[in-house]
Amino acid sequence: MMPYSILTAFDIVLISTLLWLAWKMLRSEDLFKAVVLFISFGLLMALAWVRMRAPDVALAEAAIGAGLTGPLFLSALRRMERLHKDERRVNIDEERKSETIFHTQQKETP
Amino acid sequence: MITNLLYSFGGLMLFSMGLFxxxxxxxxxxxxxAINVMATGVFLILIATAYRQIGTGEIDPVPQAMVLTGIVVSVSVTALALILACRVQETSNHSLIQRKKDDFTRTGT
Amino acid sequence: MRRYSTHNKRKRLNPVLLLVLLLTASLTILLGRAILTTDYQTERLGDDVAQFQKLSGVESPVTAVLLNFRGYDTLLEVMVLLMAVVGVWSLTQAPFPGKPIEPGPVQLAVVRLLTPLMVLFAFYLVWKGSSLAGGAFQGGAVLGGACVLMLVSELPWIKNIPSRHLRIGLLAGPFVFLGTAILCLILEGTFLAYPQGWAGSLLLLIETACAVSIGLTLACLFAGGRPKDDLSRGRKR
Incomplete structure (x- = not known):
């Protein structure tokens, strides 16, 4: 009976960690943090597959979930961030222009 | 029996969390x-059903093979979706994509 | 202006989000009831798999299901991967313009040591897939990981791989799989019904080709676009 209860305790800890990681991942403000949490989530999932006696799935998850999906998200994030920075710079320039126009107009009206 | 239920409900929680x-x-x-989390939840439920018959004999390999197929498909779907998202941002002019602020993370539900 | 409005939103609960939360919770309860009430003991395919295991030509039940009993699934899945690459290639061009990062000496040494080992391990996984855990997908994933490692460290030769070679590698798996299936149709009269005694070696051939294709597919998906020389060569001819 003893190993059964130990394994059940392990299951509970593993599942609650997985759920907590998923919650933190989906709710974290920083996307980079979310992606890193996703990679660790994938590694823990591989542990869960081993526990469910699915070594094939565990191998695939460890190689794909941690080794490929994570880098995919990171490169996409980098690509988006760069674009966003460029875009924001353009926006700031436009805002400044419109502000100066607005100010000059205000000065002119009285 | 309790192990299967634990993992099944864990998968269910992951699925609904991802859906929300x-x-x-x-x-x-x-x-x-979120779609990836949903997929993981579905896989967990499937693998738990394969594990359920531990009392009657060997573990059912059919759900495991299906999950293996599903993992590889979900990676390719993720890659295509990410490229599409990048293209959307490249072609759209207004900044619909912010890094920090989000409806979900902001309102605190 | 914007900042103030977000502060207001934080205080009151968004009704739409509340509705979504409610719907998701009810769906969860329904699905949980379905999990609790399903009878898993009566419907079971594992017995059939165990019964016909010897005919499949491999010892591992998962590999037998993947490539023999449910061969259609895997064939279509390989096609899905190919479609994903076609989609990515039609959207963007690969080396997306950015500042290249020079890899440090430690990174280069690690890549030099690790990549051959990863390739070896990938083919070991394919080889052992007939009896133990492993197979085309796992081997392909490890192969893809090795390719991603080389892509990340910006090795000069990896950018100059001609797209024709890449295309041949990408198509090897689907073509070998489809060719075997059609050969089976001619010889045995049924699509994907391997001839007696030949199943084991045919599965190994299919698995090796598929592992190479899957690895290349994953690497191409990571590279995120068609190779540089792809369109220009087409225009010249």
Whole structure:
């Protein structure tokens, strides 16, 4: 009976960690943090597959979930961030222009 | 029996968490993350059904093979979705994509 | 202006989000009831798999299901991967313009040591897939990981791989799989019904080709676009 209860305790800890990681991942403000949490989530999932006696799935998850999906998200994030920075710079320039126009107009009206 | 139920309900919670985040979040990258979490939940439920028959004999290999197929397909779907999201941002002019602020993370539900 | 409005939103609960939360919770309860009430003991395919295991030509039940009993699934899945690459290639061009990062000496040494080992391990996984855990997908994933490692460290030769070679590698798996299936149709009269005694070696051939294709597919998906020389060569001819 003893190993059964130990394994059940392990299951509970593993599942609650997985759920907590998923919650933190989906709710974290920083996307980079979310992606890193996703990679660790994938590694823990591989542990869960081993526990469910699915070594094939565990191998695939460890190689794909941690080794490929994570880098995919990171490169996409980098690509988006760069674009966003460029875009924001353009926006700031436009805002400044419109502000100066607005100010000059205000000065002119009285 | 309790192990199967634990993992099944864990998968179910992951699925609904992902579904909620998929609807509530606005950032495409977070939506894709949410879809991945949903997929993982479905896989967990399937593998738990394969594990359920441990009492009667060997573990059912059919759900395991299906999950293996599903993992590889979900990676390719993720890659395509990420490229599409990048293209959307490149072609759209207004900044619909923010890094920090999000509806879901902001309102605190 | 914007900042104030977000502060207001934080205080009151968004009704739409509340509705979504409610719907998701009810769906969860329904699905949980379905999990609790499903009878898993009566419907079971594992017995059939165990019964016909010897005919499949491999010892591992998962590999037998993947490539023999449910061969259609895997064939279509390989096609899905190919479609994903076609989609990515039609959207963007690969080396997306950015500042290249020079890899440090430690990174280069690690890549030099690790990549051959990863390739070896990938083919070991394919080889052992007939009896133990492993197979085309796992081997392909490890192969893809090795390719991603080389892509990340910006090795000069990896950018100059001609797209024709890449295309041949990408198509090897689907073509070998489809060719075997059609050969089976001619010889045995049924699509994907391997001839007696030949199943084991045919599965190994299919698995090797598929592992190479899957690895290349994953690497191409990571590279995120068609190779540089792809369109220009087409225009010249």
């Amino acid at each position: 985040a998929l609807i509530a979040c606005s950032h495409p990258l977070r939506k894709i993350l």
